[in-house]
Amino acid sequence: MNDVVIHAASWLGPEGFGNDQTGLRAWPPPLRENLSRGELGGLHWSLLSDSDPSRFLRMDLMCRLGFMTAELLGVNFDAMPGARRDRLGVCVESFTGSLDTDIRFAQTPRPSIFAYTLPSTVVGEICIRFRLKGPVLSLISPDTNGAGAIAEAVEWLRNNDAEMTLCLGIEAMNMSTADSISLPKNLLPRSWHSAALLLGRAENSPREKPFAAGALVDVCRKLCCR
Amino acid sequence: MEDPVETAVNESAAAIAGCGALSATGPGLEPLQRAVASNASALWRRECIIGKTSQSIVAGFVPDEIVGQLRAADPARADSRAFLFAAAALKEAAKNAGNILDSVPAARRGFVLSTTKANIEALDKLVRRQSVSPVAQRQIQPAFLAADLAGRFDCRGPVQCVSAACISGLSALQQGAALLRRGQADAVFVAGVDLISQFVLSGFNSLKSLDPEGCRPFDKARIGLSLGEGAAAIVLVKRELLSSPSILLSGWGTSNDANHLTGPSRDGSGLALAIQRALAKAQIAPDKIDYVNAHGTGTPYNDGMELFALRSVFGSRVPPFSSSKGLFGHTLGAAGILETALCVLALQNNLLPGTPRLRERDPVAPESLLGEPRAAAKLNCVLKINCGFGGTNASLALKRVLP
Numbered sequence: 001m002n003d004v005v006i007h008a009a010s011w012l013g014p015e016g017f018g019n020d021q022t023g024l025r026a027w028p029p030p031l032r033e034n035l036s037r038g039e040l041g042g043l044h045w046s047l048l049s050d051s052d053p054s055r056f057l058r059m060d061l062m063c064r065l066g067f068m069t070a071e072l073l074g075v076n077f078d079a080m081p082g083a084r085r086d087r088l089g090v091c092v093e094s095f096t097g098s099l100d101t102d103i104r105f106a107q108t109p110r111p112s113i114f115a116y117t118l119p120s121t122v123v124g125e126i127c128i129r130f131r132l133k134g135p136v137l138s139l140i141s142p143d144t145n146g147a148g149a150i151a152e153a154v155e156w157l158r159n160n161d162a163e164m165t166l167c168l169g170i171e172a173m174n175m176s177t178a179d180s181i182s183l184p185k186n187l188l189p190r191s192w193h194s195a196a197l198l199l200g201r202a203e204n205s206p207r208e209k210p211f212a213a214g215a216l217v218d219v220c221r222k223l224c225c226r
Numbered sequence: 227m228e229d230p231v232e233t234a235v236n237e238s239a240a241a242i243a244g245c246g247a248l249s250a251t252g253p254g255l256e257p258l259q260r261a262v263a264s265n266a267s268a269l270w271r272r273e274c275i276i277g278k279t280s281q282s283i284v285a286g287f288v289p290d291e292i293v294g295q296l297r298a299a300d301p302a303r304a305d306s307r308a309f310l311f312a313a314a315a316l317k318e319a320a321k322n323a324g325n326i327l328d329s330v331p332a333a334r335r336g337f338v339l340s341t342t343k344a345n346i347e348a349l350d351k352l353v354r355r356q357s358v359s360p361v362a363q364r365q366i367q368p369a370f371l372a373a374d375l376a377g378r379f380d381c382r383g384p385v386q387c388v389s390a391a392c393i394s395g396l397s398a399l400q401q402g403a404a405l406l407r408r409g410q411a412d413a414v415f416v417a418g419v420d421l422i423s424q425f426v427l428s429g430f431n432s433l434k435s436l437d438p439e440g441c442r443p444f445d446k447a448r449i450g451l452s453l454g455e456g457a458a459a460i461v462l463v464k465r466e467l468l469s470s471p472s473i474l475l476s477g478w479g480t481s482n483d484a485n486h487l488t489g490p491s492r493d494g495s496g497l498a499l500a501i502q503r504a505l506a507k508a509q510i511a512p513d514k515i516d517y518v519n520a521h522g523t524g525t526p527y528n529d530g531m532e533l534f535a536l537r538s539v540f541g542s543r544v545p546p547f548s549s550s551k552g553l554f555g556h557t558l559g560a561a562g563i564l565e566t567a568l569c570v571l572a573l574q575n576n577l578l579p580g581t582p583r584l585r586e587r588d589p590v591a592p593e594s595l596l597g598e599p600r601a602a603a604k605l606n607c608v609l610k611i612n613c614g615f616g617g618t619n620a621s622l623a624l625k626r627v628l629p
Contacts (some may be wrong), residue, residue, distance in 0.1 A: 018470075024408075048551075090482070097368070097389060102346075102349060103349070103353065106353040106425055114428075118389065118615055119393075120615075123614065124482065124487050124615070124616025124617045127484040127617060132484055134499075134618075135481065136480050137401075138388065138389055139387065139388060140369045140372075140389045142369040142373065148386065155404060159238075159365055182352075186364065213541070
């Protein structure tokens, strides 16, 4: 794995949020209580930034988590040359996928949320936000550790299919949504989290770290919770 | 000098050992091929519940008689049509792969599922407090549906599930080839399945994307798509396992428009990028492509965008192209695999498929748009393209190789 390096890592979960530069920051107390109960409605962009990305308010839970985690990386994608963004891949892996939104849509169909009933929509949101053109992939996996996303990212980099790859592992489900239809427990994630890792080939980058094989969520947690 | 089309092969190409299908055209490849040859649409009208009202919908429904036969043959999974459909397509693909699978131990058989909503009917029922079997509930989760299907076909190697909107099928085939290339499997069963359900109908109806009279891809008067349901499967194997591989999955590429969540980019640049990536990986020059099976949903913007993309890649010499959505509808997560299976049939039979339900061609479409099927002297290279929500695009190159 010497040829692949980590450019940036971020993490968002019940313990808090942060990246490999800032370390972990705890959620403010009232929100922390809700998040620990699996009620994620309070997660909002304003916790990270004063800016006002209007798209955020339209997004479903999975997209909000992915969007925040990608932003948390602290990478200035806009400063990258367009040719690099055209070859910046995005790979997302999830067990829960869009199930929270699926349930809400099945209960009350609304056109505004139909596009979010796909676990790949978060890839589109991130590509729009950072003007990334792929390659792209969205995996559903029984493992919630994101190992599959990393394997694909490494493959793309080694085959020169991508110059850099943003990997995300996202598990998002409001417990109240699941409870509203008595969702079987085997369809629930073990916990909620969102982890993001920007991988690339070795080059002269100040944040570059050797990449040790491991699952996405474990790597991000380790880098951010130091 | 030998023809480079027939000699240059991407080293990571995978061989296609067998295909299977189940759609509105019926169970199996034979009725599919008959429908292609006669350019007959299998879309039909039925009353469907959308929200709280009943509406008359034209779509590619799998006929009730076939569903009944599948249920009778597997009563334990009778309320998981997704499993029944996919298993039927996989059974045919495995049969068509023949003895080659005998030499592949179960631990070396991988499995990749493509679906957007898996057994979504069970979720609809849970929300309405209707009875659902534990198996059907479990298969709401795409990864569990994949695991159950892999178990049915004794695939004990790596199991993956791709859910990437309407490019899921082509992404899954790409993943199957990747498992072979990495040495994680010697054979990979790639299956795609999706259902027409209240959930899906409500969604597309709310977006006003459906043509009430049935889709008319690349037609001057096209106004929307027709949904379809069904499954398709392709068994991929390492090239060296086949003594005389005939068709290779040779190149692939994906991209994102980075433009809009539900609408395609107007200039087709994202799709063009995916096509260029697939051609580069396959080592095929654009002028060697003999046929393109388009996404061709029948929505004004999608088809228009595809025309831009084709012109961008092929210039004034766009190869013969057509859409198969008028045949069996837009089968979502199954589309990429079903339409790739159709491309395999085209290569095997040297028959260029037409565009069923096309009445008056879009005046801006290139002359090479095929309204009717047409015999070809010999097809060597075929391109399949799909696009989807989230601005995703995918392309796959198939190549016939000399024995």
